[in-house]
Amino acid sequence: MRKGSVASMIEIYFGVMIIMFIFVSSIYFSQQGEFRSNADVIAVNSGFECYNNLNNILKSDKIFDKKTSLHLGESDDDLTNLNKIDQHLLNLNLNFKLSISEDCESFEENCELDDSYTTISHGDLSNKEKVISCSLAISKKVCEEDCVKFLHMELYK
Amino acid sequence: MKKGIIILLYSIGLVAVLSLILISTYEPQNFTVEIGKSQKELIKLTEISQNYQTFVEDSANYAAYDSRFYSGNDFETNFVLEFEERMNEYPKFYKDFTIFEYSVNMDYTFEFDDETNLVKVSGFPLKIVDSKIYLSSDDVIFEGEEELIRSYILINSSIINFKFYPYFELYSEYNVANIEENNEEGNI
Numbered sequence: 001m002r003k004g005s006v007a008s009m010i011e012i013y014f015g016v017m018i019i020m021f022i023f024v025s026s027i028y029f030s031q032q033g034e035f036r037s038n039a040d041v042i043a044v045n046s047g048f049e050c051y052n053n054l055n056n057i058l059k060s061d062k063i064f065d066k067k068t069s070l071h072l073g074e075s076d077d078d079l080t081n082l083n084k085i086d087q088h089l090l091n092l093n094l095n096f097k098l099s100i101s102e103d104c105e106s107f108e109e110n111c112e113l114d115d116s117y118t119t120i121s122h123g124d125l126s127n128k129e130k131v132i133s134c135s136l137a138i139s140k141k142v143c144e145e146d147c148v149k150f151l152h153m154e155l156y157k
Numbered sequence: 158m159k160k161g162i163i164i165l166l167y168s169i170g171l172v173a174v175l176s177l178i179l180i181s182t183y184e185p186q187n188f189t190v191e192i193g194k195s196q197k198e199l200i201k202l203t204e205i206s207q208n209y210q211t212f213v214e215d216s217a218n219y220a221a222y223d224s225r226f227y228s229g230n231d232f233e234t235n236f237v238l239e240f241e242e243r244m245n246e247y248p249k250f251y252k253d254f255t256i257f258e259y260s261v262n263m264d265y266t267f268e269f270d271d272e273t274n275l276v277k278v279s280g281f282p283l284k285i286v287d288s289k290i291y292l293s294s295d296d297v298i299f300e301g302e303e304e305l306i307r308s309y310i311l312i313n314s315s316i317i318n319f320k321f322y323p324y325f326e327l328y329s330e331y332n333v334a335n336i337e338e339n340n341e342e343g344n345i
Contacts (some may be wrong), residue, residue, distance in 0.1 A: 013296035029179070031165050037186040044193040058211055069211050070218070107205055107250035134201075136208040137247055139215040146235030147216075147243045 050134035074141040078118040095123035095156040097100045111135040128156040195316045214235035216243040228332035279326040
């Protein structure tokens with residue numbers, strides 16, 4: 001056997017041994033390995049309070065002389081109507097904004113209010129953070145361009 | 158280059174890659190988990206469904222009011238057109254909105270009372286079942302009429318499917334102009 005071919009055999013031998021070592025150790029470590037992770041758990045506000053308040057307002061016949069949804073659909077005086085709803089909820093220990101607007105493309109995401117909406121505030125909103133907002137639709141009696149408008153609520157805590 | 162050197166270089170490369178993987182997975186991974194998203198969507202869908210029911214009732218009332226000058230088929234046509242136009246403006250609130258649009262395919266019933274001039278209008282969700290196909294003895298295909306059944310709207314969201322039954326039932330005046338004319342003639 002020539003001198004060079006012996007050295008080549010030794011290189012092949014070491015190479016094969018290292019590959020074997022890599023395979024065996026990778027199998028071993030894959031079994032022993034622990035994945036570490038840090039998870040920040042955030043509880044999402046369900047929005048039940050917001051939607052429930054809005055639905056109660058729209059179904060109530062105590063605020064106006066008829067069901068609120070019908071009254072809001074018939075009247076264009078949004079500010080007066082919102083103030084009357086505010087008066088009705090005077091004893092409610094809740095901080096919120098209530099708005100009426102004409103536009104909302106989809107309920108899948110939250111409605112984006114444009115500049116033309118009318119809004120009132122209830123309670124002390126200073127130093128409070130908006131926790132959730134929700135919107136529901138009202139059928140308009142006079143249906144020239146749009147047949148629908150929207151009542152929005154933003155809750156602050 | 159000798160075969161042994163190639164294998165050695167290959168081995169060193171593998172060791173380097175393996176080391177990189179081990180180092181990268183050693184450090185803890187940080188991520189944020191939001192809990193309650195499903196509950197939020199469920200509440201949103203149920204509450205908006207209630208709002209949809211209110212919207213159905215109010216729209217039906219307005220459509221009936223606007224149709225009060227008509228009677229018979231004219232009342233029915235005017236009512237259905239206006240009601241469905243109003244309902245089509247309700248914003249979509251879940252992904253599979255095509256089924257929701259189908260909700261305006263309602264089964265309407267009209268009961269006119271000529272004595273009181275009040276019409277009872279009701280509407281329920283309607284499902285169109287595929288038309289039945291008959292095969293006669295001489296292999297001629299006959300297509301039957303579409304079968305309509307009262308049904309529900311199936312709301313398909315990403316987390317929940319539920320059945321929803323919007324409906325309305327109302328009493329409204331009809332043929333109002335004729336009544337006023339008759340009253341005026343009577344007064345004369």
